Amino acid sequence: MAVPLDHSSAVDYTALRNFAALRGQLRVSLTPRCNIACWFCHNEGDIPPPVTRANRSLQPRMKQFSAENYLTSIEALAGAGLKRVYFTGGEPLTSPLARPVLENLPDLGADGSYTLITNGTRVRYHRSWLAGTRLDKVKVSLHYFSDESIRAIANTRISIDAVLDGIEQARGIFPQVELNCLLQRENEHEIGSILEFSLNRRLPVQFIELVSTDFNESRASSAVSADALIAHLRTLTADERTEVTGVGQGRRVFRVDGVEIDVIHRNLGRHHVGQCGACPKRTHCVEGFWALRLDHTGSLQPCLLRDDLRLDVTSLVNHPGHLAETTASHVSAFTEGSL
Template identity: 75%
Template sequence: MPHTPAPLAASDVDWTALQNFAALRGQLRVSFGPRCNIACWFCHNEGDVPPPLTRVDRSRQPRPRRLDADGYLTLITALMRAGMKRVYFTGGEPLTSHLARPVLARLPEPGPDVSYTLITNGTRVRTHRSWLAKTQLDKVKVSLHYFSDESLHAIAGTRVGIKAVLDGIETAREIFERVELNTLLQRENAHEVRQILDFALERRMPVQFIELVGTDFNESRASSAVPADAIIAHLRTLTADEHTEVAGVGQGRRVFRIDGVEIDVIHRNLGRHHVGQCGTCPLRSKCVEGLWALRVDHDGGLQPCLLRDDLRLDVMESLADPARLAEVVARHIASFTEGTL
């Protein structure tokens, strides 16, 4: 049964910042934990220590888990009642987590304009298809950063074959009406980007091409990042239907439409959404994202910025009272936008 906490009580909290963020299509990104069955070199693990670093240095471990299934559901529901409408489930790989099913199978009924999206590498979709088909999820976004065993091994350090990923995509298409792809542009897959595009167009799946966001976790291979110029030039040979979007939160994007299929490119040259705290942020010069997601981690933390874990809010003590929980988050986001955290 869907998880439904008690209704939130009225309060004198200023909800403006949180509700404006939601109205601008801000995301609530819910991480089930750091575990993953592959180890992409660029992984930032939603701000936690990613699998590739733990593999080479066992002393570098992610945060311990404190949040259980009921805690996740309380937090998600409280923030949805406070106005959040776009919920994304991430990991690591979310389908490696023992909490994926007890959370996803009990999501609250979505209200108007609410969407639930699962972000996955695709390799576990077939294993979990029977219960996934019964969830409230309305979209699956598969990370397809490779199109051969060779590039999959070079990027993800795994012996899992590309067939497992492609099979996961086809399985997701059998279950869900909307399946999308996302591809990080990099030197290791530059020769396969057009193949990925053709694969998406043949199946009428939207695909997003993304320029690398630099973090401390991936700086050792920053030279692998490539600009979006080549794919943009190619898309312009396929369609004249192009526009740019810079409104709302997050990076600006170029949007192409080919025979009704949307292809977008997250392009750093189009700017980003910075507010409040960003004005004095010491990391602003290398930030290409700004505030676009509230990130919830398995240790009960919520932070408004990938690069600033010092702005992370611990919500564990507030879980027993959903009304207070929503208020605490609203105050935190208000402080962030006012630059007073």
């Protein structure tokens, strides 16, 4: 049951509710650890696996949250309006908290949804209990389509067969399975094959242009424009629309034989709010404010590029009403530019 809000409170929930109404996400990072190490990983604002592999002295922040802490926070924030919940990592299925969290998720009602974002390699191992969760959808990252490209992109000996098997396992468990693929030089020659794979299995797929962060700027030359893909999709279908409303980057949406293909295209703009106006990182921010990130340290972060805007909620998890109020106030200050 969602935590009831104190409507007599002086806290203004308008900004938080507007963010939720614009399809803003609550992204819950269960762990910063991953069994692969994609070079572009931003790890939801923590030290990414490839950085740790290169320098063991650089480690993610220490875990503070328990499964109960996560569940209390999700319920409180859902009660405040954040009902689009995405579970991320690292790789969430490497976390010992994945099962106790995902098996005990509160009911979000008809207007809520839970999505697991995974690299697919651990789905088969966890399939028995995953089938009993409230997850509505699984998004599998398919940035590669051969052993050669998965080695080049993810720095792993894991075979592409494990990822493809994970997709098939997910299809047998969940009502919705989608794919996402980051466009890059390392997989440019395989984009057509990934598209064909998704169409043959009638799986929606989202192609994404690279978002630059401090952790991947040394390989910025790997970024690939979506223009060639968009031109190809226009040879397959005339069913195209552009979405620039809501939060996050604009996207082009194609429907090919009933299968939805999204292209996150930086040319379509982004959703910036008050705090963004004077932000020193505004010039290279292509996303704006589209997600609140709750991580393993008990921090809520409204912006991937600004660690200084993190809100520590560890002291609030035993007071769900206060957690919701404090989050609402934080989002209000962020959108008003006064944080």
